[in-house]
Amino acid sequence: MAFPLFLIFLLHTNLASSSSSSSDLRPEFYAKTCPQAQHIVRDVMNKALLREARSVASVMRLQFHDCFVNGCDASVLLDDTPTMLGEKLALSNINSLRSFEVVDEIKDALEEACPGVVSCADIIIMAARDAVVLTGGPDWEVRLGRLDSLSASQNDSNNIMPSPRQNALGLIDLFQSFNLTVKDLVALSGAHSIGQGRCFSIMHRLYNQTGTGTPDPAIDPSYREELDRLCPLDVDQNVTGNLDSTPLAFDNQYFKDLVAARGFLNSDQTLFTFRETREFVRLFSKHQHKFFQAFEEGMLKLGDLQSGRPGEVRKNCRVVNGRAAHMLLESPQKMENNVQSM
Numbered sequence: 072m073a074f075p076l077f078l079i080f081l082l083h084t085n086l087a088s089s090s091s092s093s094s095d096l097r098p099e100f101y102a103k104t105c106p107q108a109q110h111i112v113r114d115v116m117n118k119a120l121l122r123e124a125r126s127v128a129s130v131m132r133l134q135f136h137d138c139f140v141n142g143c144d145a146s147v148l149l150d151d152t153p154t155m156l157g158e159k160l161a162l163s164n165i166n167s168l169r170s171f172e173v174v175d176e177i178k179d180a181l182e183e184a185c186p187g188v189v190s191c192a193d194i195i196i197m198a199a200r201d202a203v204v205l206t207g208g209p210d211w212e213v214r215l216g217r218l219d220s221l222s223a224s225q226n227d228s229n230n231i232m233p234s235p236r237q238n239a240l241g242l243i244d245l246f247q248s249f250n251l252t253v254k255d256l257v258a259l260s261g262a263h264s265i266g267q268g269r270c271f272s273i274m275h276r277l278y279n280q281t282g283t284g285t286p287d288p289a290i291d292p293s294y295r296e297e298l299d300r301l302c303p304l305d306v307d308q309n310v311t312g313n314l315d316s317t318p319l320a321f322d323n324q325y326f327k328d329l330v331a332a333r334g335f336l337n338s339d340q341t342l343f344t345f346r347e348t349r350e351f352v353r354l355f356s357k358h359q360h361k362f363f364q365a366f367e368e369g370m371l372k373l374g375d376l377q378s379g380r381p382g383e384v385r386k387n388c389r390v391v392n393g394r395a396a397h398m399l400l401e402s403p404q405k406m407e408n409n410v411q412s413m
């Protein structure tokens with residue numbers, strides 16, 4: 072029994088050999104090891120956009136759901152295993168996060184060009200930026216050099232990710248706990264300038280906002296009629312609607328819609344109904360360049376969140392490299408059998 076344990080220790084320490092912190096991140100991280108990395112990511116994102124326009128928004132959302140849960144470490148990309156409930160089926164993600172296949176496609180292209188070099192966590196960061204650029208938003212230099220996590224946690228995701236029913240005060244507190252300011256919160260919510268949401272996310276708002284069977288009074292009446300038609304009470308709640316009135320263009324229309332009381336999610340409209348966030352909504356609705364600048368800054372800060380835990384560069388974004396070793400760890404009997412037959 073002592074030998075297998077020793078082997079397990081070796082395998083494990085090999086897997087978890089390094090960790091990174093946000094101060095290690097830098098734009099030129101792959102300049103020598105994979106100079107074409109950023110070009111490859113943008114190329115695949117461009118193809119994804121042409122295939123299905125919404126997919127780039129879906130990929131961009133991954134940065135938020137990855138980085139808030141134990142740092143930007145691609146934990147959100149891990150599939151569940153018999154012993155690990157990952158984040159894909161967490162409350163905010165199930166039937167909702169999508170376009171994982173686009174990340175797989177990027178990873179495959181990068182593995183072909185520079186095997187074992189570019190982390191899945193960095194892919195998310197580059198791809199999120201490219202989603203913005205390809206839909207007409209600003210371009211910026213991203214910092215790179217993240218490692219991929221060795222595990223994921225459904226519980227952590229459930230405990231951290233905000234509900235669309237959340238109000239501005241709750242969102243301010245949540246973002247503050249990540250050192251993100253009120254301005255960051257409002258600017259980053261502008262990510263909803265592209266993409267769609269499900270009826271599931273607004274049923275409460277449309278039919279029972281305060282628990283008395285009435286809708287959210289903050290919705291413009293004609294927009295509410297539109298939403299009622301899209302999402303009647305007996306609707307299949309996976310039906311989707313646009314998050315703003317120009318869902319394929321990254322622009323400040325989202326903020327103009329909020330000023331006009333035409334925000335899709337409660338968590339969007341609340342940014343205009345609450346005094347604490349309203350002036351930023353108004354500012355961004357009037358000056359697109361101010362929104363773009365604040366959005367870039369917010370995305371860089373979001374991308375700097377790191378857990379400091381050990382990590383690796385995964386070969387496949389859906390599984391940790393040492394999966395076989397982990398399975399052995401989980402089943403000492405199987406391990407012994409394997410060693411005996413060596």
Ligand code: HEM
Pocket residue numbers: 125128129131132134135166167168169233234235236237242259260262263265266267268269270271272314336338
């Ligand atoms: C401020 C708190 C936030 C809340 C409560 C929130 C909530 C949501 C919800 C409920 C949806 C629709 C999901 C569905 O119905 O299936 C959604 C979609 C989306 N979110 Fe957020 N979100 C927030 C912030 C962010 C941030 C910071 C980003 C990115 C930086 C982001 C990017 C997106 C994108 C791009 C979509 C559309 C995805 C698609 O079309 O597949 N969100 N969000």
